[in-house]
Every structure is written in C-alpha cells, then in structure tokens.
Amino acid sequence: MSNANWPLFEVFIRSKNGLNHKHVGSLRAADAPMAIQNARDVYTRRGEGTSIWVVESNLIGASDPDEADELYEPALTKVYRHPTFYTVPEGIKHM
Amino acid sequence: MDKSLEQKINDFQQKVDAEIKVEPTDWMPDDYRKTLIRQISQHAHSEVVGMLPEGNWITRAPNLRRKAILLAKVQDEAGHGLYLYSATETLGADREALIDDLHTGKAKYSSIFNYPTLTWADMGAIGWLVDGAAIMNQVPLCRASYGPYARAMVRVCKEESFHQRQGFEIMATLAAGTPAQKAMAQDALNRWWWPALMMFGPNDKDSKHSAQSMKWKIKRVSNDELRQQFVDITVPQAEMIGLTVPDKDLKWNEDTQHYTFGEINWDEFNMVVAGNGPCNKERVDARRKAKENGMWVREAAMAFAEKRKTEKVS
Numbered sequence: 001m002s003n004a005n006w007p008l009f010e011v012f013i014r015s016k017n018g019l020n021h022k023h024v025g026s027l028r029a030a031d032a033p034m035a036i037q038n039a040r041d042v043y044t045r046r047g048e049g050t051s052i053w054v055v056e057s058n059l060i061g062a063s064d065p066d067e068a069d070e071l072y073e074p075a076l077t078k079v080y081r082h083p084t085f086y087t088v089p090e091g092i093k094h095m
Numbered sequence: 096m097d098k099s100l101e102q103k104i105n106d107f108q109q110k111v112d113a114e115i116k117v118e119p120t121d122w123m124p125d126d127y128r129k130t131l132i133r134q135i136s137q138h139a140h141s142e143v144v145g146m147l148p149e150g151n152w153i154t155r156a157p158n159l160r161r162k163a164i165l166l167a168k169v170q171d172e173a174g175h176g177l178y179l180y181s182a183t184e185t186l187g188a189d190r191e192a193l194i195d196d197l198h199t200g201k202a203k204y205s206s207i208f209n210y211p212t213l214t215w216a217d218m219g220a221i222g223w224l225v226d227g228a229a230i231m232n233q234v235p236l237c238r239a240s241y242g243p244y245a246r247a248m249v250r251v252c253k254e255e256s257f258h259q260r261q262g263f264e265i266m267a268t269l270a271a272g273t274p275a276q277k278a279m280a281q282d283a284l285n286r287w288w289w290p291a292l293m294m295f296g297p298n299d300k301d302s303k304h305s306a307q308s309m310k311w312k313i314k315r316v317s318n319d320e321l322r323q324q325f326v327d328i329t330v331p332q333a334e335m336i337g338l339t340v341p342d343k344d345l346k347w348n349e350d351t352q353h354y355t356f357g358e359i360n361w362d363e364f365n366m367v368v369a370g371n372g373p374c375n376k377e378r379v380d381a382r383r384k385a386k387e388n389g390m391w392v393r394e395a396a397m398a399f400a401e402k403r404k405t406e407k408v409s
Contacts, residue, residue, distance in 0.1 A: 006396070025246075025247070027177060030397045034400070045167075045174065
C-alpha cells in the first residue's frame with residue numbers, strides 16, 4: 001500500500017476574539033485550504049473556535065530542550081527585572 | 096560532557112516522578128517511546144474500527160433525532176482516532192505504517208469491536224457500556240506522563256460523556272417501552288456486559304505491561320481497580336431502568352462497599368484478541384478496503400494541491 005502521506009499541519013485556534021490563537025494539535029492535508037477545512041471538522045465541532053491558523057509543521061523552528069539550561073539562564077540571573085526586587089519605602093502608594 | 100545512558104534514564108525517571116510532563120523533543124528511553132507508540136496506536140485503531148459496528152445502524156436509526164446523534168457520535172470517533180494518530184506522529188511514528196500494521200493484523204485494537212451489532216438496542220448498549228468503560232479507562236490517561244497523549248485524552252474525554260449519555264438514553268427508552276422493546280434492551284445488555292468488562296484488560300496479576308507503564312506514569316490505575324469502579328457504577332444504573340446484569344454471582348458486599356462479580360471468560364477474551372472473534376476479519380477487511388478504495392482521492396487531492404502551487408508561482 002502507498003505510504004504517500006499528505007503534509008503535516010499544526011493547527012491553532014482562536015477560541016474567541018480578544019484571545020490568542022492557541023495550538024490545539026495537528027492533522028494531515030494536501031494543502032492549507034484543506035487543512036483549514038479538516039481543522040474545522042476535527043477541532044471546532046462544538047464551537048471551540050472563531051478563527052483557525054494552519055502552518056506546515058516542517059516550517060516551524062523549535063528550540064532544543066537539551067539547550068534549555070543555556071538558553072534560559074540569562075533570565076534566571078536577572079532578578080532586577082521583576083518589580084518585587086525593589087524595596088519601596090513604607091507609606092508610598094500607587095507604585 | 097555527554098551523560099551516560101544510565102544517567103539519562105535516571106534523570107528521566109526523576110522527571111516523571113516529579114510529575115513533569117514529557118514533550119516530543121525531550122529525551123526519553125527507547126522503550127518508553129515504543130510502549131507509547133504501541134499503546135496510542137492501538138487506541139487510535141480502536142477509535143477508527145469502533146466506527147464500524149455503529150456505522151452499521153446509521154441508515155436504520157429509528158428516527159431522525161437518533162440518526163443525527165449517531166452520526167455525530169461516529170464522527171467524534173473519527174476525530175478521536177485522528178488526535179491519537181497525531182500523538183503517535185509526535186513520537187516519530189509513521190502513521191501510514193501504523194495503519195498498515197492494523198491491516199496486516201500485526202497491530203491490535205480493542206477486542207470489543209469484534210462483536211456484531213445485531214439490533215438497535217446494541218447502539219444503546221455500546222454507548223452506555225462500551226463508551227462508559229472507555230471513559231473509565233481514559234480519565235486517568237488525561238494525566239499520562241506524555242504531554243501530547245494526555246492532551247489528546249482531555250479532548251477525547253470531553254466528547255465521550257455525550258456518547259455514554261446518548262447510549263443510556265436509548266437503553267432507558269427501550270426499557271420503558273413495550274415488552275418486546277424491553278426484551279431487546281435486556282438482550283443487548285446480556286451480550287455486551289461481559290465483553291465490556293473484558294475491555295479493562297487481563298487481571299492485574301496477568302497483565303504483562305502494567306508494572307512498567309505504572310512506573311512511567313503512562314498508566315495510573317490498575318485494570319482490576321478500573322473494572323471494579325465500572326461495575327460499582329453501572330450495576331445501579333441497570334437496576335434503575337429495570338434491566339438485569341447477566342451475572343448470577345453478582346452481589347453487593349457490605350464489608351468492602353463494592354460489588355463482587357463472577358469470573359470473566361478469559362478463554363473467550365484471548366480467542367477474540369488472537370483474531371478469532373465473530374467479526375475480526377470483517378472489521379479489518381472494511382478498514383483495508385477503505386484505505387485502498389480511497390487512495391485515488393488522496394492522490395488526486397495531492398496532485399491538485401501541487402497544480403495550484405505551480406499556478407500561483409507562474
């Protein structure tokens with residue numbers, strides 16, 4: 001039997017206006033219009049969405065979990081980026 | 096410096112023990128990956144093959160309401176199959192190869208779908224008992240250690256609860272109907288009860304994959320515990336609608352606060368799993384035919400997409 005797979009698409013759904021599109025899963029389709037139709041049938045059968053994005057999975061760049069330590073280390077050493085780092089004198093309001 | 100394999104396996108187990116989910120690109124032991132591919136693909140096959148016994152009754156549903164509901168349910172099962180095949184693909188599995196394993200008989204699926212659906216009441220029994228048992232199995236899987244599997248199961252579980260309710264409604268309606276309708280409901284319960292109990296798999300002492308799966312937190316609750324939960328919940332439901340569970344050994348145990356129930360016929364279970372159930376051949380043939388006969392559509396869609404791409408460029 002032929003194993004010619006259709007391309008894999010990642011599906012992102014906006015559940016309502018005002019919210020981000022969120023990744024919900026993936027599916028295979030011949031092209032983007034078909035991926036949107038399939039995503040409609042698979043991921044929005046109960047009114048879960050008002051907008052659908054699809055993108056071919058192989059176009060997504062992704063960080064390597066093995067490099068997570070180096071990648072996120074700078075964020076961990078800069079506590080002064082958080083407001084709680086600073087002391088505010090007693091009695092100061094609205095800050 | 097690269098960590099030793101042993102160190103990696105240790106780190107992995109620590110992560111799982113700390114309830115940190117494993118995601119697709121994270122390092123994982125080969126056996127963990129293989130176990131997941133086997134389990135999730137079997138699950139996906141079960142969803143897809145599970146459409147067949149019910150598909151048998153779509154054209155013969157007793158009214159339009161029931162027909163629309165059954166169509167929606169069968170469509171859900173197709174969706175569940177897709178969520179799960181997608182989860183196997185995140186593990187590097189080739190979806191078409193997995194499907195071909197189903198077609199050659201190499202891969203298994205839930206043995207319950209190898210029983211025939213003889214009457215309309217079977218649609219009730221399947222929704223109530225088979226989907227009921229499936230939910231019981233699947234709720235703990237929403238906390239499985241592998242992220243994509245757990246997320247797929249959350250979606251599946253949300254959708255399954257309508258399946259069980261629509262089945263119970265069919266049974267309750269028949270049970271409250273004419274004597275012939277009630278007898279039809281009872282007959283369906285008689286035929287589906289024991290296969291439903293078998294859905295939870297072998298007894299814990301005979302379950303060869305259980306211990307490792309528990310350690311990896313793929314499996315959270317044992318086969319026997321889930322089966323007991325199912326019996327405890329379902330027996331009163333049957334009584335409520337005036338049907339009798341076909342087990343002469345069934346009785347409430349005041350001490351344990353659980354039902355005790357009769358011995359499952361494991362010979363029958365093993366025979367059906369081995370491919371010799373009433374409908375094994377018919378089910379796999381139907382799946383194989385669907386793939387073979389639908390292949391030209393897939394190829395045509397791909398050719399059309401290619402053509403549209405080149406037209407856009409020029």
